[in-house]
Structure formats: structure tokens, C-alpha cells
Amino acid sequence: xxxxxxxxxxxxxxxxxxxxxxxxxxxxxxxxxxxxxxxxxxxxxxxxxxxxxxxxxxxxxxxxxxxxxxxxxxxxxxxxxxxxxxxxxxxxxxxxxxxxxxxxxxxxxxxxxxxxxxxxxxxxxxxxxxxxxxxxxxxxxxxxxxxxxxxxxxxxxxxxxxxxxxxxxxxxxxxxxxxxxxxxxxxxxxxxxxxxxxxxxxxxxxxxxxxxxxxxxxxxxxxxxxxxxxxxxxxxxxxxxxxxxxxxxxxxxxxxxxxxxxxxxxxxxxxxxxxxxxxxxxxxxxxxxxxxxxxxxxxxxxxxxxxxxxxxxxxxxxxxxxxxxxxxxxxxxxxxxxxxxxxxxxxxxxxxxxxxxxxxxxxxxx
Amino acid sequence: xxxxxxxxxxxxxxxxxxxxxxxxxxxxxxxxxxxxxxxxxxxxxxxxxxxxxxxxxxxxxxxxxxxxxxxxxxxxxxxxxxxxxxxxxxxxxxxxxxxxxxxxxxxxxxxxxxxxxxxxxxxxxxxxxxxxxxxxxxxxxxxxxxxxxxxxxxxxxxxxxxxxxxxxxxxxxxxxxxxxxxxxxxxxxxxxxxxxxxxxxxxxxxxxxxxxxxxxxxxxxxxxxxxxxxxxxxxxxxxxxxxxxxxxxxxxxxxxxxxxxxxxxxxxxxxxxxxxxxxxxxxxxxxxxxxxxxxxxxxxxxxxxxxxxxxxxxxxxxxxxxxxxxxxxxxxxxxxxxxxxxxxxxxxxxxxxxxxxxxxxxxxxx
Ligand SMILES: Cc1ncc(C[n+]2csc(CCOP(=O)(O)OP(=O)(O)O)c2C)c(N)n1
Ligand code: SF4
Ligand SMILES: [Mg+2]
Numbered sequence: 001x002x003x004x005x006x007x008x009x010x011x012x013x014x015x016x017x018x019x020x021x022x023x024x025x026x027x028x029x030x031x032x033x034x035x036x037x038x039x040x041x042x043x044x045x046x047x048x049x050x051x052x053x054x055x056x057x058x059x060x061x062x063x064x065x066x067x068x069x070x071x072x073x074x075x076x077x078x079x080x081x082x083x084x085x086x087x088x089x090x091x092x093x094x095x096x097x098x099x100x101x102x103x104x105x106x107x108x109x110x111x112x113x114x115x116x117x118x119x120x121x122x123x124x125x126x127x128x129x130x131x132x133x134x135x136x137x138x139x140x141x142x143x144x145x146x147x148x149x150x151x152x153x154x155x156x157x158x159x160x161x162x163x164x165x166x167x168x169x170x171x172x173x174x175x176x177x178x179x180x181x182x183x184x185x186x187x188x189x190x191x192x193x194x195x196x197x198x199x200x201x202x203x204x205x206x207x208x209x210x211x212x213x214x215x216x217x218x219x220x221x222x223x224x225x226x227x228x229x230x231x232x233x234x235x236x237x238x239x240x241x242x243x244x245x246x247x248x249x250x251x252x253x254x255x256x257x258x259x260x261x262x263x264x265x266x267x268x269x270x271x272x273x274x275x276x277x278x279x280x281x282x283x284x285x286x287x288x289x290x291x292x293x294x295x296x297x298x299x300x301x302x303x304x305x306x307x308x309x310x311x312x313x314x315x316x317x318x319x320x321x322x323x324x325x326x327x328x329x330x331x332x333x334x335x336x337x338x339x340x341x342x343x344x345x346x347x348x349x350x351x352x353x354x355x356x357x358x359x360x361x362x363x364x365x366x
Numbered sequence: 367x368x369x370x371x372x373x374x375x376x377x378x379x380x381x382x383x384x385x386x387x388x389x390x391x392x393x394x395x396x397x398x399x400x401x402x403x404x405x406x407x408x409x410x411x412x413x414x415x416x417x418x419x420x421x422x423x424x425x426x427x428x429x430x431x432x433x434x435x436x437x438x439x440x441x442x443x444x445x446x447x448x449x450x451x452x453x454x455x456x457x458x459x460x461x462x463x464x465x466x467x468x469x470x471x472x473x474x475x476x477x478x479x480x481x482x483x484x485x486x487x488x489x490x491x492x493x494x495x496x497x498x499x500x501x502x503x504x505x506x507x508x509x510x511x512x513x514x515x516x517x518x519x520x521x522x523x524x525x526x527x528x529x530x531x532x533x534x535x536x537x538x539x540x541x542x543x544x545x546x547x548x549x550x551x552x553x554x555x556x557x558x559x560x561x562x563x564x565x566x567x568x569x570x571x572x573x574x575x576x577x578x579x580x581x582x583x584x585x586x587x588x589x590x591x592x593x594x595x596x597x598x599x600x601x602x603x604x605x606x607x608x609x610x611x612x613x614x615x616x617x618x619x620x621x622x623x624x625x626x627x628x629x630x631x632x633x634x635x636x637x638x639x640x641x642x643x644x645x646x647x648x649x650x651x652x653x654x655x656x657x658x659x660x661x662x663x664x665x666x667x668x669x670x671x672x673x674x675x676x677x678x679x680x681x682x683x684x685x686x687x688x689x690x691x692x693x694x695x696x697x698x699x700x701x702x703x704x705x706x707x708x709x710x711x712x713x714x715x716x717x718x719x720x721x722x723x724x725x726x727x728x729x730x731x732x
Binding site: 081097099101130131160163165174175177178182 | 393394395396399402403406407410418420421422446476477
């Protein structure tokens with residue numbers, strides 16, 4: 001499906017406020033557009049199960065969008081197939097519901113055809129990591145300005161509960177009656193390996209954090225990846241519960257803050273210390289440990305090694321990190337593409353296509 | 367004689383195991399997911415392999431490998447997944463490897479929907495992959511036949527060292543009916559041509575690459591000869607009340623069952639109607655159609671597609687009789703009354719083009 005979800009009357013109301021801009025999809029050079037969360041909602045009936053974590057992600061995206069000040073017609077949401085991929089129907093922006101696993105490739109085509117668009121990719125753990133694994137890697141590797149959000153519920157929701165590449169080893173489900181024997185993949189590790197320039201993680205049940213992460217992703221220029229832990233209450237209920245429930249969260253999760261030591265616990269008295277490559281949980285005040293022994297998070301480090309190590313920390317051995325793991329700047333693919341085009345034009349002058357094509361060794365047959 | 371009330375999609379799996387199939391590689395998709403799920407339950411019990419692949423491209427290539435290693439192996443999917451398998455099917459056929467593929471057809475093109483259609487006929491029967499090859503195609507119209515024809519598919523695949531496809535609509539896959547399974551299981555026949563990891567098969571070569579034009583042509587001729595043999599001996603069909611019929615309806619899968627009732631009702635009204643049901647779609651029972659064309663006045667082909675098998679009927683009839691075509695799509699299935707109405711019309715004026723828009727009418731002109 002591809003649609004412009006613009007609601008006619010709302011559209012008219014806002015036309016007067018929307019000044020047309022053509023440069024920069026990330027807010028620069030845009031005349032402010034005063035939109036509200038409501039402007040990003042559609043008249044489509046939301047067809048997720050009651051209680052599904054997807055609702056929270058939708059709500060936070062709709063909350064963040066107006067703050068970006070980008071006209072709705074410059075925004076596009078592209079998805080593959082899955083419950084998560086129903087997302088574009090519910091956003092009053094341009095949207096494409098494409099092929100299972102192929103959204104990153106489709107989005108590449110959209111972004112390069114029209115670089116002024118802000119392009120979001122909505123995908124699931126199956127969509128992005130199994131059938132779409134290679135497109136996912138290559139979209140990140142190229143550093144195209146795509147904002148990829150992966151709804152990780154560790155299950156195939158839409159097809160009713162078969163295991164996914166992120167399902168826990170041993171998990172019983174419809175296609176693994178005796179428990180899966182497939183080792184799961186860590187989406188963040190994959191993003192680091194693919195050299196994504198922005199890598200973050202959040203979860204459906206922490207809307208404040210989630211909206212901050214969405215905002216950060218929106219402002220990043222280059223390939224951005226946000227993993228969201230999302231509960232599928234029908235086919236994989238409570239998969240993150242052991243560490244992300246409110247009562248245990250403080251001790252079992254750790255919120256990354258740039259330039260700050262990695263502290264967690266109710267009283268922020270536990271921290272992550274790294275000696276060589278293996279992280280270790282230490283308690284401040286015990287065994288002579290002071291705040292100086294705690295690793296200071298640096299999301300801007302050019303080498304992603306430390307972030308990679310953090311991304312692999314899992315409960316119960318470690319607290320599960322949430323936040324921005326990596327945010328670095330490199331020229332984007334479209335900038336370089338444009339650079340090459342401008343360069344060739346500056347060398348040979350803006351020309352005439354027909355002349356160019358016919359400039360080789362041609363001959364006439366009489 | 368014991369019968370089991372079972373879903374078509376499950377009957378396939380039980381039959382495959384009884385036929386000596388020992389591995390299943392698949393990826394979930396509606397309306398074929400139950401095959402994957404049943405395989406996950408039954409294959410380990412039979413000492414076989416079940417693996418949920420990361421995509422249909424992976425599934426068919428795992429099948430390719432298992433077949434080369436000498437195992438009876440299979441996969442199952444629906445239209446979008448079968449599309450992804452076409453490359454692998456071409457290589458399997460080119461390498462002369464037996465395997466069974468099940469296609470539970472849903473609505474298309476593109477994402478279409480998950481309701482039953484028969485619109486995969488072209489891609490499955492004509493070969494959606496590249497190059498000169500054929501696949502054997504069996505079209506069950508009951509759950510019993512889902513069992514019987516799956517069993518047969520394994521034998522034909524081995525006999526011709528070629529992929530065999532069991533293709534049916536979502537109805538037959540999803541419906542439950544009593545089935546009598548074979549009481550004894552068989553072992554896969556010896557495969558001296560495979561690469562079995564022993565001294566005897568060390569020199570076997572499984573390949574589809576023939577760099578010299580002469581060698582490739584010789585290989586193609588060899589395949590052609592094989593297909594010609596299958597084409598003159600493996601056709602299966604059901605002819606119902608066709609002996610004195612003046613209007614012969616033609617349909618396969620779920621359509622044939624509705625047509626059968628319509629034919630009976632037409633007979634009660636004094637219309638000499640009959641039903642011809644191709645059971646093998648390739649080889650297509652064209653000679654039998656040619657024979658009944660001797661006495662019938664006209665044909666009425668009904669498909670849940672906008673006209674795919676009808677091409678083969680027209681080739682078989684070769685212009686000797688009018689071939690009327692009636693179609694439903696999008697998951698709609700004609701009622702008995704609807705088909706009876708068409709039958710009456712055909713018997714009266716012996717030519718209708720119902721449900722065909724003007725442009726299509728041109729296309730389908732006599
Ligand atoms: C080629 C192809 N194969 C299979 C499917 C069926 N299918 C649709 S979504 C999906 C998996 C969805 O899982 P995920 O990406 O985790 O999304 P969720 O539903 O959990 O949000 C599958 C197997 C399909 N649509 N197309
Ligand atoms: S199946 Fe799971 S992921 Fe899909 S809508 Fe329902 S709760 Fe959400
Ligand atoms: Mg999922």
C-alpha cells in the first residue's frame with residue numbers, strides 16, 4: 001500500500017500555516033510548522049490487539065513528530081510486513097506498507113529519489129533480522145539517512161507466534177514445541193557490525209525515555225537504528241518482564257547518559273567497571289571502589305567497541321542498558337552521491353544529456 | 367479402515383513422513399503456516415529434521431542441499447514465498463534434484479490478501495524461474511488428496527529427479543476432513559546419483575552449470591526428453607458425467623467441488639453437464655480434453671484467478687469448441703447457484719464472458 005493519509009479538512013486547516021520548504025528534512029531551514037499530536041493521527045481503525053506494546057510506540061512517535069517542525073508531506077513512514085509494519089496506516093504522513101523484509105531497500109530508493117524527505121523505516125524482529133537481514137545490514141552500512149525503528153517482541157506476531165531470530169534459546173512456541181535450538185541474534189550487535197552511525201535502545205513501557213530516543217533518532221543525520229523492546233501480550237507475553245517491570249527496573253536496567261558514569265540501582269550506587277574487555281558490576285564504597293572506577297559513557301566515540309560491549313550486556317548477568325549507545329557523524333550516502341554528481345558537473349560542465357550519451361565513438365550507417 | 371479428522375495443512379506433513387521424507391525447511395506464512403507448525407511437531411518424532419529458515423530463499427536452498435545429500439526433503443509456503451523460491455527451483459530442476467514443495471495459494475498480486483485464490487497457476491505450472499525447465503504439479507481438491515498427492519509427489523519427484531509441487535488453494539489447506547492415511551510408511555528409494563559422503567558417490571557431480579553451448583544444449587535435450595516422458599504418462603484427471611455431456615465444466619481444487627454440485631443440479635434440470643478436473647496441472651491432461659472436445663458442445667472453465675489455466679484448456683481444445691471462462695478473485699468463491707446460473711447460460715447460448723471487463727473481453731475474445 002502506498003497512501004497519503006492526509007485527512008482533507010485537517011490538511012486545509014494547516015495549509016496556511018505550512019510554509020513550503022525544500023531543503024533539509026531534519027528541521028533546518030524549515031519554517032516552523034505548528035502541528036499537534038492529533039495532526040499525525042489517522043482515521044484508520046488501529047488493528048493491534050488490546051494491550052499490545054505497539055500502541056505506546058505509535059503514541060510516542062505521534063508525540064514527537066510535531067516537535068520536529070517538519071511538514072507532514074515531507075515525512076514518510078515505510079514498513080515491511082508484520083504487526084509492527086501496520087504502523088504507516090496510523091500515521092498521517094506519507095506511508096508505504098511494502099514487502100516482508102524489504103523496507104530498508106525500498107526506503108533507500110525513496111530517500112535517493114527525494115532526499116528532502118524524512119524517511120522512517122518501521123520493522124519487526126522477523127522482518128528486519130530474518131528475511132530482511134541483508135537489506136538491514138546494507139542500509140545501515142551505507143549511512144543513508146534512514147530512521148529505522150525495530151519493534152522487538154522476540155516473536156512473529158502477525159503469523160501468530162512462531163519463533164523469531166531474537167527469541168530466547170529454549171523458548172517454546174508454535175514452531176518450536178520443544179523449545180528453540182536457534183541461538184538468538186542481538187539486534188544492536190548487528191547494527192554495530194553494520195557500522196550504523198546511530199544506535200539506541202528503548203522500550204514500550206517507558207514512554208518518556210522512548211520519546212527521547214525517537215527524538216534523538218529523528219535528529220540524527222545518517223543511518224539510525226532504534227531497537228524498542230515491545231511486548232506482544234498475545235503470543236509472547238512478558239518476555240522482557242524479568243528486568244523491565246517497574247519494581248525491578250532500577251536494579252536490572254541501566255540508563256546510558258553521555259559523558260556520565262554508568263551507574264544504576266535505586267540509589268545509583270552500583271556501576272559498570274571495565275577492565276580489559278569484560279564488564280563487571282561493582283558497588284561504590286565497597287572494596288575501595290569509587291566513582292572514578294566507573295566507566296564513563298561516550299556515545300560519540302568513533303570506535304564502537306565499548307558500545308558494542310555494552311550492547312551485549314544481558315540480564316541476569318548484567319543490567320540491561322537503555323539509551324543511545326552510539327551517535328557519530330559521517331558523510332551520508334546521499335551527500336556523497338550528490339558530491340559526485342556536482343563534481344562531475346563541475347568538471348565537464350552542466351550539459352546536454354543527448355550530447356553526453358552520443359559523445360562516444362559513434363558512426364553512421366548509410 | 368481408520369480415518370482421522372484433520373486439516374489439509376497437517377495431512378501434508380503426516381503423508382510426507384509416511385513417504386519417507388526426513389527433512390522440512392520452511393518459513394511461516396498465512397495460510398500455509400500450519401504446515402510449518404505441524405512439521406515442527408512431527409519431524410523430530412520421526413527422527414527427521416525441522417528447521418525454521420530465515421526466509422523462503424533460505425528454505426529452498428536448504429532443500430537444495432538436503433536433496434543433493436540424498437534425503438527426501440520438502441518445504442511449504444504460499445504465493446509470496448513461492449515467488450522467492452523460484453531461483454532455487456530453477457537450480458534444483460537444472461541439477462535434477464527431487465524435492466517436494468507445497469503451495470497453499472492466497473490472493474495476489476503483491477501482498478494481496480490471505481484468502482484463497484488460484485492465481486499462482488502461472489508461476490507454479492509454467493515455471494516462475496529462469497531457463498528451460500518444468501515442475502510436476504499436483505492439485506488436490508480434498509484433505510484426503512492432500513495426503514495422497516503429497517505421497518505421490520515424492521515418488522514422481524524421485525522418478526523424474528525433479529521438483530514436484532503440490533498446489534492448492536487456502537480452502538483445501540485450511541479445511542478439516544476425515545482422511546485415511548497409508549498404514550505403512552515407505553523408505554526413500556536409493557539415490558546412487560546423490561553425494562552421500564561415501565566412496566561410491568565420490569565422483570558424482572551435481573550441477574546446473576554447463577559452460578560450453580554444446581554441453582548445455584545436450585543437457586537441455588536430456589531434460590526435455592525426461593519431461594516428454596512425464597508428459598505422456600503421468601497425467602491424472604477426474605472425468606465426472608462427461609460421457610454424454612454437452613457442456614463440460616473444467617476446474618481444479620475447491621472450484622471442482624462446487625462445480626460438481628452445480629453439474630448434478632444442472633442434470634436434474636435436464637442439462638447435460640459434466641465436470642473435468644485436472645489433477646496434474648503439469649503434465650496437463652490436454653489429450654483427454656482433446657478427446658472430450660469430440661462430443662461436447664462447449665466448455666466452461668472456472669478459476670479463482672483472472673484466467674490462467676484457461677490458456678491450457680484453450681490450447682488443448684485448439685479452437686474446436688467455445689471455451690467460456692468464469693472467474694472470481696480476491697478470495698471470493700462462487701456459490702453453487704452462481705455456477706449453476708453460468709452453466710444454464712452456457713448451455714443456452716454456449717458462450718458467456720461473465721465478470722470480464724471490456725479490455726479483458728478483447729483479450730479473451732474467441
Ligand atoms: C515472503 C513472505 N514470507 C512470509 C510472510 C509472512 N509473514 C508476515 S509477517 C511475518 C513475521 C512477522 O514478524 P515480525 O517481523 O517480528 O513482526 P511482528 O508481527 O512481530 O511485529 C511473516 C513470517 C510474508 N508476508 N511474506
Ligand atoms: S499479535 Fe502481538 S504484536 Fe501483534 S498486535 Fe497482537 S499483541 Fe501486538
Ligand atoms: Mg516480532
